[in-house]
Amino acid sequence: MTMEHGSDAGETLYCVCRSSDCERFMIGCDHCEEWYHGDCIGVTQLDARSIKRYYCDACRAHNPSLEIQYKNKKKERHTVSESSEQDKVEKKHKEYRTKLRENMLAKSRMTRKCGECSACHRIEDCGRCDFCKDMKKFGGTNKLRQKCRLRQCTSYVSRHKHMGLSLSEKGSVTGGDTPSERAMTDFSDFEDDFDEEEAYENVKVAPKKRERRTSSSEASPKKKKEKKKVKHKEKLKKSPEKPQKSRQKSSSRRRVEVDDALETDDDMPRQCYGPGCVEPAKVGSKYCSDECGMKLAKSRIYEILPSRIQQWQSSPCVGEENNKKILEMLRQETLDARLKLRQLDMKIQELDALVDRGKNLTMIAEQEGLDQEEDTELSVYCVTCGTELNQKGALRHMEKCYLKFEAQTSFWSLYKTRIEGNSMFCDFYNPQQKMYCKRLKVLCPEHTKEPKVSPDAVCGCPIATDIFTEGENLCRAPKKKCVKHFCWEKLRRAEIDMHRLRQWMKLDDLFEQERNIRMAMSNRMGVLGLMLHQTVDHDPMTPMKSTAS
């Protein structure tokens, strides 16, 4: 209890000075309930703010179990009445600042270095990264002043992100109101981690460090600080013996120090983690030998795997069911595509039959007259070369002109010759020169001439009765002169081929999909998968949802 500029309480005498003055700041003893002037007993208003329960000197002398209780659990300072107020305040502020700094530093060390990754263990600077190049020893300007990229903790960023969450969780356990106090609790928690590390020295199968963190510890902050000091001293003693290593230690942060103390330290090497093994572990390893490591891995598999398999089988696998559905769908589509291919084959056969029928037809020359009548009305220009054409030869010219032009310009024609399964090269054998033509097929018109149409060949194209339906009648004009149905057979074959190609590509795609799904299905429930992943039923009261139903 405190009294600031309290009201006059008559002639009552207070404090060690036994005066009735209560215009100054006063603090009351929570035991004898006597009031004392702050300046008489050396307690400032600032001090009083952090005091939870104050007991006067007289009460404490009478009853040594009484201790001044501070809000932030600081120990009572016995020099309260000895030093001057100014000094105390300054000292206190200094202490506070130092602690704050220490805590911040400890925290930063914790966050900046996991001490576990390869980067944290790396000793040498790469000399190639931007930070190395900036260093004086590598001839830099020392402007960036950062650690070598390869030595920067790989898990720093992610750890930093997680930090806030884990700290807030712990905050509720260990308490701490101000940021600095919170920082202190964080640090002490880290110390706990460290102490437990030591305690785990003889445990054979130790859980991971992060998991080892338990709830708050009972040790007071001061005790921890003492412990830290001891550690520090030990390190100082050791330093002259290992110049190279200690140099590294000095520049590295606390976490490394902790690990070093655990793993490589002098008197007590860590026990091998191998099952039943009592040998000391090798330096930088958890095991005394490779066999022990393998043994532990094996025993872990034997221990974990059966339960995982059981767990796996206890619930239906949604992924498996989905895959089965997709497989069924793919199968259906494959059948569909195959059916279409068969239909296209039939079409080809029909076309062949049609062509055969056309060959046996007798030629009728009268149709020519009709064509010539029409052709007087229109003049046509070639879409490729632009020359004026009479209608009679227009189609023929344009087809040839286009082929010629395309052969020289388009990659597609090259591609076409390739996918048709033929060589891209002419390969025409010249018996006189006794060698093959080395030109590209599409650029070699002299060896790849279209077969000449014999003058007595009939066109044979079915004549349409209307736009959509084809009649039984075939065109009986001479093939060479029929302008209406120029290249009809070729076009029809091309059309069917296009559809076939489409179906083949579809089949290919379906096959690929099926392969992927089968692969996924066979990899499911593998040993690795079962060991790495686990399905957790968070609500054991209700059965797991199944998509099958």
Place this chain on the structure above:
DNA sequence: CTATACGAAGAG
């Protein structure tokens, strides 16, 4: 938000 610059602390 990122890159850069720099004061400053810790260690040798």
Place this chain on the structure above:
DNA sequence: CTCTTCGTATAG
């Protein structure tokens, strides 16, 4: 005193 490297301010 130097070296390393952290935290932070600031410019872009």
